[in-house]
Amino acid sequence: MKTVQDYLNGGACDIAPLLSLVLEKSNTELYAQNDYALNNKQQQQLTNFIQQREQGMPFAYLSGKKGFYHLDFKVTKDTLIPRPETELLIDITLDLLNKNQKYQVLDLGTGSGIIAITLADINPRWKISATDFSQAALDVAKTNATTHINFTQGSWFDAVADQTFDLIISNPPYIEENDIYLDDLAHEPQTALVSGKDGLDDIRLIIDNAPEYLNKGGYLLLEHGHNQQQEIEQLLLVKFKNIQKFKDYNNNNRAILAQIR
Numbered sequence: 464m465k466t467v468q469d470y471l472n473g474g475a476c477d478i479a480p481l482l483s484l485v486l487e488k489s490n491t492e493l494y495a496q497n498d499y500a501l502n503n504k505q506q507q508q509l510t511n512f513i514q515q516r517e518q519g520m521p522f523a524y525l526s527g528k529k530g531f532y533h534l535d536f537k538v539t540k541d542t543l544i545p546r547p548e549t550e551l552l553i554d555i556t557l558d559l560l561n562k563n564q565k566y567q568v569l570d571l572g573t574g575s576g577i578i579a580i581t582l583a584d585i586n587p588r589w590k591i592s593a594t595d596f597s598q599a600a601l602d603v604a605k606t607n608a609t610t611h612i613n614f615t616q617g618s619w620f621d622a623v624a625d626q627t628f629d630l631i632i633s634n635p636p637y638i639e640e641n642d643i644y645l646d647d648l649a650h651e652p653q654t655a656l657v658s659g660k661d662g663l664d665d666i667r668l669i670i671d672n673a674p675e676y677l678n679k680g681g682y683l684l685l686e687h688g689h690n691q692q693q694e695i696e697q698l699l700l701v702k703f704k705n706i707q708k709f710k711d712y713n714n715n716n717r718a719i720l721a722q723i724r
């Protein structure tokens with residue numbers, strides 16, 4: 464029988480979190496009880512997880528959850544794994560909108576629901592809608608919701624026909640279809656990541672159509688690739704004003720906010 468310490472000494476990728484997951488013990492408990500001998504079932508499950516990690520399976524898909532802002536979110540292979548960079552969209556929104564006022568906010572392409580659910584959890588007064596064209600992703604988002612959110616399925620604005628909003632937020636797919644970085648993301652849904660030759664197909668569509676779905680003085684907030692900000696600014700200038708550009712915590716250009724003219 465192998466003990467916790469034997470596995471820790473083996474040095475497999477993410478071995479401590481994997482042990483915590485299989486044994487349902489905290490990190491502290493793991494090290495305090497490092498002479499614990501794993502039973503057969505636990506060894507088999509751990510070996511399976513170690514092999515999957517070696518083949519590039521993200522840890523979040525093994526644990527089935529990922530933290531974002533102040534909440535934990537269920538994730539499955541139908542949803543993108545939440546990225547810390549996306550927390551920037553929450554900070555920008557909280558700076559922009561008054562906590563005590565009522566707003567209609569839309570999260571387009573909600574995935575596991577992180578943007579819509581985090582904002583709704585912080586500000587129950589805001590009326591939040593969230594869409595995705597993946598019903599499987601929406602089903603996951605619904606289980607993550609902590610308060611009422613209006614979830615609808617459909618391609619971009621088709622899901623919210625005839626509705627208007629004070630703020631439309633989206634972290635859409637924005638990777639170029641031939642980007643070599645995609646090899647590292649092979650386990651995540653490609654429809655959540657890739658957007659045509661230059662990565663801007665979905666962003667162009669959202670910018671073109673957003674004005675029809677915005678209330679007077681409303682805003683559009685987009686996450687984007689580190690090298691796309693200038694081009695997106697040019698696209699926005701046609702129908703938007705007061706453009707503000709933001710960098711993520713790695714100092715990469717990452718988000719853009721604009722107000723309808």
Ligand SMILES: C[S@@+](CC[C@H](N)C(=O)[O-])C[C@H]1O[C@@H](n2cnc3c(N)ncnc32)[C@H](O)[C@@H]1O
Binds near residue numbers: 618
């Ligand atoms: C980059 S992921 C972002 C997911 C989530 N908002 C997040 O930040 O983790 C893009 C999301 O857009 C959705 N999506 C892609 N194409 C879409 C379309 N045509 N209409 C609506 N949603 C779409 C994907 O299913 C995916 O959930």
